[in-house]
Amino acid sequence: MTAELHTAGSGAEVIDFASRRRTPTVEEVPEPELITGRRRKLPTLPAGVGGVVLAAPKNCVCRIGRGTKKGGDTWGHWVREKGHRVERAKKTLWWAAGTLVVLAWTAPFGIIAAAVVGLTAAVVAGAPAKTKKSAAASPVEAGGGVAPPAPVDGTSTVEAGASMPTESVEAPTPPTDATTVPVQAPSVPRGGRVPVGPPSTSPLVGRTTAVDVWTEPVRWGIDAYGAPVETVLPGNPGLLTGGVSGSGKSVASHQMLCHVALDPHAQLWLVDGKMLELVHYEDIAHRRLGGPDLDAFGEMVDDLDAEIQRRTRAIAGKTVKITGRNWQQYDAPFILLHVDEIQLFTLQGKEGKELAQRLALLASVCRALGVFISVATQRPEDSVVPPLLCNNLVLKLGMRTEDAAQSNTVLGNGMAGRGYRSDRFTGDQKGAAYFRGEVGDPTALTTGFLRIPDEDEGGPDHVRDIVAHATELRREAETLPVADNRPPRADRLEVASDALDAMEEAGVDRMSRVDLAAAMGWDEEELRSALTRAGVCSPHPLAGVSGRGWYRKDLAALMR
Ligand SMILES: Nc1ncnc2c1ncn2[C@@H]1O[C@H](COP(=O)(O)OP(=O)(O)OP(=O)(O)O)[C@@H](O)[C@H]1O
Numbered sequence: 360m361t362a363e364l365h366t367a368g369s370g371a372e373v374i375d376f377a378s379r380r381r382t383p384t385v386e387e388v389p390e391p392e393l394i395t396g397r398r399r400k401l402p403t404l405p406a407g408v409g410g411v412v413l414a415a416p417k418n419c420v421c422r423i424g425r426g427t428k429k430g431g432d433t434w435g436h437w438v439r440e441k442g443h444r445v446e447r448a449k450k451t452l453w454w455a456a457g458t459l460v461v462l463a464w465t466a467p468f469g470i471i472a473a474a475v476v477g478l479t480a481a482v483v484a485g486a487p488a489k490t491k492k493s494a495a496a497s498p499v500e501a502g503g504g505v506a507p508p509a510p511v512d513g514t515s516t517v518e519a520g521a522s523m524p525t526e527s528v529e530a531p532t533p534p535t536d537a538t539t540v541p542v543q544a545p546s547v548p549r550g551g552r553v554p555v556g557p558p559s560t561s562p563l564v565g566r567t568t569a570v571d572v573w574t575e576p577v578r579w580g581i582d583a584y585g586a587p588v589e590t591v592l593p594g595n596p597g598l599l600t601g602g603v604s605g606s607g608k609s610v611a612s613h614q615m616l617c618h619v620a621l622d623p624h625a626q627l628w629l630v631d632g633k634m635l636e637l638v639h640y641e642d643i644a645h646r647r648l649g650g651p652d653l654d655a656f657g658e659m660v661d662d663l664d665a666e667i668q669r670r671t672r673a674i675a676g677k678t679v680k681i682t683g684r685n686w687q688q689y690d691a692p693f694i695l696l697h698v699d700e701i702q703l704f705t706l707q708g709k710e711g712k713e714l715a716q717r718l719a720l721l722a723s724v725c726r727a728l729g730v731f732i733s734v735a736t737q738r739p740e741d742s743v744v745p746p747l748l749c750n751n752l753v754l755k756l757g758m759r760t761e762d763a764a765q766s767n768t769v770l771g772n773g774m775a776g777r778g779y780r781s782d783r784f785t786g787d788q789k790g791a792a793y794f795r796g797e798v799g800d801p802t803a804l805t806t807g808f809l810r811i812p813d814e815d816e817g818g819p820d821h822v823r824d825i826v827a828h829a830t831e832l833r834r835e836a837e838t839l840p841v842a843d844n845r846p847p848r849a850d851r852l853e854v855a856s857d858a859l860d861a862m863e864e865a866g867v868d869r870m871s872r873v874d875l876a877a878a879m880g881w882d883e884e885e886l887r888s889a890l891t892r893a894g895v896c897s898p899h900p901l902a903g904v905s906g907r908g909w910y911r912k913d914l915a916a917l918m919r
């Protein structure tokens with residue numbers, strides 16, 4: 360499966376998605392160069408006796424030149440190393456002073472001897488090493504293949520549509536062709552712009568077949584060498600996604616959610632702190648919480664805990680883990696619990712923190728039980744995502760962060776010191792992320808794009824289209840959630856619309872829960888739970904109003 364990749368200033372190249380290799384075009388194959396004994400060419404000397412006479416001084420001059428350069432390079436390298444400057448100054452002074460004393464004492468013979476020794480050392484150091492211009496000389500000849508090409512700049516584009524894989528995402532196959540060299544990770548950038556992969560459209564766009572979540576990997580994106588970065592979710596305990604607002608967390612999460620949605624047997628349990636991001640999945644999610652309601656989140660965590668315990672008891676003594684082959688036997692379909700903007704829960708005091716702790720403990724035991732926990736946040740900090748939760752969510756997607764500390768919270772302590780800093784992504788690198796798997800170093804990539812138009816924008820809505828297709832698949836498989844003892848969405852929204860009308864009549868943009876219930880003629884507690892069911896956030900403190908309640912915008916957000 361291949362895609363054409365266009366890079367600025369070079370010809371087209373071909374990405375072989377199946378083998379995760381990238382075959383550069385002829386122009387890109389680097390010039391073979393000698394690894395040792397690099398020679399500077401002097402003008403060719405005339406042939407004959409004159410040439411022979413002149414060759415000796417030429418050779419001598421070359422050797423001295425190379426020797427001097429080599430010594431200078433070594434010296435320069437040592438000096439550049441951290442902490443050597445003061446030491447170097449001291450050493451130089453001692454050597455200079457010592458040499459002068461010895462030379463003055465032994466003049467003139469000492470000076471002659473020193474000159475001879477120095478000249479000999481320069482000639483010996485400058486002698487070119489005898490290298491065969493074969494294996495080591497040329498990376499092209501060495502492996503019969505090509506050297507890893509330079510990372511592709513994120514400004515180039517992968518043409519989606521015709522050339523992107525849309526039918527299915529093939530699991531990567533290990534290299535079988537002995538004549539090619541596997542693509543290696545780019546060197547860790549120590550500063551400046553981090554090279555990431557080219558933008559690409561998610562391969563789920565236009566896909567018509569179902570996904571098997573147990574065997575098919577989620578494709579997170581494309582790395583700097585054009586290779587896809589993928590993971591099979593079952594078997595991993597969880598994912599932590601962190602990055603500032605607008606860095607692309609939701610787009611990245613939608614890739615995973617759509618992937619799971621397209622498996623008609625997999626279950627989505629969604630916690631939508633912002634109430635806006637996950638509405639697309641309303642009809643196919645087995646559990647969905649639309650709003651930062653701590654109690655309702657607590658109930659969902661209770662239910663997940665109960666399910667994990669049931670699965671543990673069901674497989675005890677029979678098998679060690681739930682897989683794609685035995686999940687039906689244990690009635691244990693794959694569950695993805697995704698919490699968007701977890702800070703809206705964990706910053707709600709002690710209870711929020713306790714819930715995060717419980718989630719962390721569940722993540723530590725769920726990997727073998729077909730349960731995957733995913734958490735996303737705009738504020739990857741210890742106060743928001745406790746260290747235990749960070750550690751137990753083993754997969755990491757570090758989008759652009761504010762600083763190195765936030766980057767370390769997502770990618771793991773010490774990663775910034777090793778050069779993996781997601782705060783080095785720039786604002787124009789949309790969807791840029793470091794992905795860190797269970798093993799290995801983080802890989803810089805650009806996530807696959809899924810378009811979700813704003814309200815007043817036209818054009819395709821990829822997530823809506825994929826979910827519509829997922830709904831069909833689930834209808835056929837009879838796995839649509841039987842949540843339809845719930846009133847339809849329009850009915851559920853009626854109460855929010857009535858509340859808005861009540862505020863309008865009173866001519867205010869906020870009302871306490873007590874006043875609103877009185878104005879609508881409802882019982883206070885009934886109103887709270889009806890609004891929660893509709894997806895409105897829990898009542899909260901209001902500026903200039905005593906008691907908790909809602910702003911008009913809390914209700915209006917839902918109506919949009
Ligand atoms: N992989 C991508 N390729 C191209 N553009 C992208 C990509 N990911 C995100 N974007 C662009 O960035 C915008 C913001 O992305 P997104 O909504 O996912 O950010 P976010 O981190 O979830 O922000 P917030 O925290 O405010 O919800 C998107 O509307 C899209 O235009």
Ligand SMILES: [Mg+2]
Pocket residue numbers: 608609610636
């Ligand atoms: Mg978002």
